[in-house]
Amino acid sequence: MNSKPVMINYTHRQAGHCESGATSNLFNFYGVKMSEPMAFGIGTGIYFSYLPFIKLMFAPMMSFRNLPNTVFRRSTKYLGVDSTVIRKFSNVKDSMDALDRNLEKGIPTGVQVGVFNLTFFPPEYRQHYNMHNMVVFGKEGNLYHVSDTVMEHPQTLTYEDLVRVRWAKGAFAPKGKMYWINSMPGELDIRKAVKLGVDKSVYEMTKVPFWLIGIKGMRVMAKDIRKWPKKHGNQKAAFYLGQILRMAEDYGTGGAGFRYIYGAFLKESGEMFNNSQLLEASDIMGRTANKWREFTYLGARNCKNRSSQPAEDYNTLGDMMMEIAGMEEQVFKTIEKLKI
Amino acid sequence: MENSEENTDPVYKNKNYGQYRELFYSYDENGNFQKSVGFHGTTTRVPLEQAWDLFNERIEEARQKVLAGKASPIVYYMEKILADPMGLSMMAGVSLWKLKLHCRPAFFKRLSEKTLAKYAEAFNITIDQLKNIE
Numbered sequence: 001m002n003s004k005p006v007m008i009n010y011t012h013r014q015a016g017h018c019e020s021g022a023t024s025n026l027f028n029f030y031g032v033k034m035s036e037p038m039a040f041g042i043g044t045g046i047y048f049s050y051l052p053f054i055k056l057m058f059a060p061m062m063s064f065r066n067l068p069n070t071v072f073r074r075s076t077k078y079l080g081v082d083s084t085v086i087r088k089f090s091n092v093k094d095s096m097d098a099l100d101r102n103l104e105k106g107i108p109t110g111v112q113v114g115v116f117n118l119t120f121f122p123p124e125y126r127q128h129y130n131m132h133n134m135v136v137f138g139k140e141g142n143l144y145h146v147s148d149t150v151m152e153h154p155q156t157l158t159y160e161d162l163v164r165v166r167w168a169k170g171a172f173a174p175k176g177k178m179y180w181i182n183s184m185p186g187e188l189d190i191r192k193a194v195k196l197g198v199d200k201s202v203y204e205m206t207k208v209p210f211w212l213i214g215i216k217g218m219r220v221m222a223k224d225i226r227k228w229p230k231k232h233g234n235q236k237a238a239f240y241l242g243q244i245l246r247m248a249e250d251y252g253t254g255g256a257g258f259r260y261i262y263g264a265f266l267k268e269s270g271e272m273f274n275n276s277q278l279l280e281a282s283d284i285m286g287r288t289a290n291k292w293r294e295f296t297y298l299g300a301r302n303c304k305n306r307s308s309q310p311a312e313d314y315n316t317l318g319d320m321m322m323e324i325a326g327m328e329e330q331v332f333k334t335i336e337k338l339k340i
Numbered sequence: 341m342e343n344s345e346e347n348t349d350p351v352y353k354n355k356n357y358g359q360y361r362e363l364f365y366s367y368d369e370n371g372n373f374q375k376s377v378g379f380h381g382t383t384t385r386v387p388l389e390q391a392w393d394l395f396n397e398r399i400e401e402a403r404q405k406v407l408a409g410k411a412s413p414i415v416y417y418m419e420k421i422l423a424d425p426m427g428l429s430m431m432a433g434v435s436l437w438k439l440k441l442h443c444r445p446a447f448f449k450r451l452s453e454k455t456l457a458k459y460a461e462a463f464n465i466t467i468d469q470l471k472n473i474e
Binding site: 014015016037055057058116117124127128150152164169170171173238239241242243245246249260261263264267282283286287289290299300301303304 | 361362363364365366367371372373377386387388390391392394421422423424427430431433462464
């Protein structure tokens with residue numbers, strides 16, 4: 001802890017999503033111009049799963065993104081970049097020493113953390129969510145400089161606080177997971193990476209043989225939304241609906257549960273390779289994202305007013321969800337057999 | 341949450357939820373994706389406020405129960421860190437059936453210092469604070 005201060009010349013840029021933002025910033029540090037949507041798309045960040053039997057903050061769990069670390073791992077794998085991921089450490093001291101060694105070598109290092117004890121986070125956003133990512137890029141005595149892409153500016157954390165968030169307990173405990181890039185190859189084959197990323201996303205959204213994942217999961221959720229007021233009563237139904245809205249809009253998604261970011265990826269790669277399939281899909285994805293936003297506005301109004309005829313409102317929302325599912329299916333049908 | 345009071349960042353002074361600037365994407369009619377940095381809109385803050393109303397209600401309810409002697413302080417602190425019994429048992433490293441027993445005052449009184457320390461670490465407080473709630 002008494003080592004000399006280290007400060008890596010790392011550029012912090014704000015992003016919509018924590019992990020794709022961290023990945024794109026790391027790529028930029030090694031001199032590759034990679035935007036956030038590009039990292040998100042190649043790393044197959046888009047996802048949907050609805051797990052009503054798991055309760056997160058007292059309401060059914062749903063996820064709009066892939067499992068933690070997928071974006072970094074897949075984007076480096078598909079682009080052929082030499083990177084290291086240490087999944088877990090056996091004890092606290094090893095994990096912090098490994099981080100210090102990396103910093104002394106001048107390698108900005110990504111860490112997976114739990115949100116609940118992050119001191120710089122606004123209190124109302126703190127919840128037991130262990131899949132947050134940030135990059136550590138400097139150290140002065142007891143203080144670590146971290147770049148959390150959800151925040152506007154770089155932040156600092158003390159040694160004890162960093163240990164606490166890196167060793168947060170509960171579901172999906174990070175256990176000190178860290179990752180970094182070793183070196184960049186001379187030429188990146190982005191064309192191949194986009195093809196691989198899109199194919200994987202198509203598989204995960206439409207073809208996984210499990211009824212709660214991807215488009216099928218959205219349809220199941222739509223049916224459940226209609227049942228909520230009858231099954232749980234008005235107040236609980238409004239709270240469950242609030243969970244969908246919070247997951248989609250509030251917790252660092254760039255809006256509409258990552259759909260805008262994915263649309264931006266389709267547009268950027270479509271323009272890069274002049275591919276009509278991708279451009280067409282990006283237009284549908286953009287309209288789907290707008291539909292999501294409409295859904296959240298309507299839902300929020302429903303939460304606020306607790307209107308007199310809740311069953312009808314929830315039916316409308318369920319129908320809307322079905323429509324969104326149909327539109328997203330169309331997106332992935334369009335890019336299913338991608339030729340680039 | 342103690343740090344938040346000392347913080348001079350305007351975000352923390354303002355008690356309205358969702359008052360920090362985030363990056364948002366949007367899609368306009370011309371088919372372009374736009375980036376913008378801004379605060380959360382009023383409509384997206386509604387579910388957040390609703391959720392916090394519910395959490396605060398649950399915390400207050402638990403506090404009253406503990407003061408009346410119907411439950412042990414573990415129940416109050418569990419609600420305060422927004423955990424459910426399952427989550428807390430993972431965080432503290434105590435099995436679920438034991439944890440449910442510890443939620444009763446009679447069993448809580450008999451707990452050893454070692455077990456109390458486990459809970460105190462999970463709640464990020466001292467053992468004295470755990471024994472006496474405010």
